[in-house]
Amino acid sequence: MSGLFVPIDGSGTASATNVLAPNASPMTLDGTNTWVIGQGETVLIVDPGPDDEHHLRRLVELLGERRVATILLTHGHPDHSGGAATFAAMVSAPVRALDPNHRLGSEGLGDGDVVTTSDLELRVIGTPGHSADSLCFWLPADAALLTGDTILGRGTTVIAPDGDLADYLRSLDKLRAMAELAEARTLLPGHGPMLPDPIGKLDEYLAHRRKRLDQIREAIRAGAKDVPEIVEMVYADVDRSLWPAAEMSVAAQLNYLKNL
Known part of the structure; x- marks a missing residue:
């Protein structure tokens, strides 16, 4: 999760x-990206961010006279969902979220769903791994993929305690195949800058794992x-402030290897 600061607001x-969002940290990079989707009378909001x-x-x-049709969560971690109820x-x-604990309203959200505004649609892709409830969203109008924490704008993501590496690898393979088939042009991550080479980034993530x-x-x-001890050996080149996150990923990787 290292790299030069890139202003993306x-x-x-x-x-x-x-x-x-103004919640920059080693884990959230420059802060949480809240995405406003649509330019018509109604819009979608993806990840309102922290309760700030x-x-x-x-x-x-910034919305002005535009109405928010629905608030969507890529997953329930508080840096993405903490402000959802207030907003x-x-x-x-x-x-709408995959996890019922984060929903406000009667509708859930899951793989294959389509969410619309007055001028476009988002298609929901189930991508468990970083967390059990992780989702990505495909924006056909721009050939763009909103990735939450599944893919970051800089560095690599952590497999959280509520995630699973086997699921994550399957999700990366799924996104890689979909990005090639749909000719994706851009990744819009939950943290960090936009990425202009979706297939290259997905290949990089798979190779890294x-x-x-x-x-x-x-x-x-x-x-x-x-x-x-594994973190000390394998992550010796990583800033020590990120070692607690590395320990989560190592635990997930050990579990994965144990189950092979």
Whole structure:
């Protein structure tokens, strides 16, 4: 999750605009990307972000006279969903998510669903792995894929305690095949800058995971006995502030190797 700072507030595509939340950290990079989808009378909001009053009020102001049809969550981690209930009350809109605990309203959200506004549609893709409830969204109008934390704008994502590496690898394969078939042009991540080469980035992610698994196997052969020792050997080139996150990923990788 390292790299040079790239300002992305206000960036996007013809139909998607980023509003960057002020919650920068080693885990969230420059902050959470809240995506406004659509340019018509009604829009969709993907990931309102943390429950930060300034961010949510700024988002309302930027919408102007446009109405929010639905608030969508890529997953339920608080840096993406924490502000959903507050924002829903501000704009009188439902919240749809895979996890029922994060919904406000009667409708769920899952793989294959299509969500529309006055001028476009989003197609829902189930992508468990980073978390059990992770979703991505395909925006056909711009050939763009909104990836939440499944793919980041810089660095690589963590397999959280509520995630699973086997699921994650299947999700990456699924997105790779879909990006090629649909001729995807852009990835719009939940953190970090837009990515202009979807297939290249997905290939990079898959190669990275294979490399890490090989490194963990080698660390075990070299005598590493537990997760902290593996992290110390495999992630020696990573800033120590990210080692707690690395421990989560190593635990997920050990579980994956155990079940092969």
